[in-house]
Amino acid sequence: MIDLEQAIRSLTDNKVDFVIVGGVAINLHSSAYITIDLDICYSRSKENIHRLVAALAPFQPWPRGLSRDLPFFFDESALRNGTNFTFETSIGDIDLIGEVKGIGDFSDAVARSVTYEIYESEVKALDLTGLIIAKIAADRPKDRLVLPELYALREALDPDEE
Amino acid sequence: MKKRTPEEKLLNPRPGSKIAEARDFGIDLTLVAERLRQSPQERIDGLQEGMKFLAELERARAKGPVRKN
Numbered sequence: 001m002i003d004l005e006q007a008i009r010s011l012t013d014n015k016v017d018f019v020i021v022g023g024v025a026i027n028l029h030s031s032a033y034i035t036i037d038l039d040i041c042y043s044r045s046k047e048n049i050h051r052l053v054a055a056l057a058p059f060q061p062w063p064r065g066l067s068r069d070l071p072f073f074f075d076e077s078a079l080r081n082g083t084n085f086t087f088e089t090s091i092g093d094i095d096l097i098g099e100v101k102g103i104g105d106f107s108d109a110v111a112r113s114v115t116y117e118i119y120e121s122e123v124k125a126l127d128l129t130g131l132i133i134a135k136i137a138a139d140r141p142k143d144r145l146v147l148p149e150l151y152a153l154r155e156a157l158d159p160d161e162e
Numbered sequence: 163m164k165k166r167t168p169e170e171k172l173l174n175p176r177p178g179s180k181i182a183e184a185r186d187f188g189i190d191l192t193l194v195a196e197r198l199r200q201s202p203q204e205r206i207d208g209l210q211e212g213m214k215f216l217a218e219l220e221r222a223r224a225k226g227p228v229r230k231n
């Protein structure tokens with residue numbers, strides 16, 4: 001279970017450029033869906049990777065599924081050597097996504113985002129249409145299950161839709 | 163004609179709409195309407211409480227029944 005307050009405060013305190021995607025974003029849009037992790041799309045600029053490492057290193061990220069006997073060091077080099085990562089941390093699971101399937105990279109995610117205020121900070125979250133596109137592209141059973149609710153929310157919130 | 167609010171649309175879906183499809187799929191739209199009335203912070207706090215409840219259920223499942231009645 002992710003401690004959302006610690007995770008989001010650390011990201012915003014360190015001025016990380018990120019967009020919340022996945023279940024937490026779905027919740028921000030009023031869904032009652034429950035998730036246990038935090039998925040963020042992050043900018044892969046050198047400066048942002050530096051800030052991201054500073055934000056998350058205190059929580060000792062470790063790749064999910066990687067044996068603790070194997071060597072791994074969470075640093076800028078590790079993040080530069082990949083794009084998408086799934087980490088377990090001392091505050092819960094955090095997925096770092098450089099490229100969101102169906103959406104693209106951080107700048108594409110920003111273009112499909114809205115800003116919410118949580119924990120006294122402004123944070124970006126993928127908008128409803130962006131979430132629908134990402135869920136269709138991911139096309140796992142759990143993605144298909146949430147689609148009817150996302151379509152319903154988009155229709156309910158559309159002022160032109162009666 | 164007066165436009166319906168998002169909540170009104172969710173609670174009384176137009177036949178053939180995506181909202182009606184979601185209701186027929188089994189989504190509890192009263193919960194969604196309730197969440198719409200909340201602030202983003204309240205939604206996130208509710209999600210965190212839901213996570214805690216799930217974790218407690220998982221602990222109970224892992225422990226197994228405490229007695230057979």
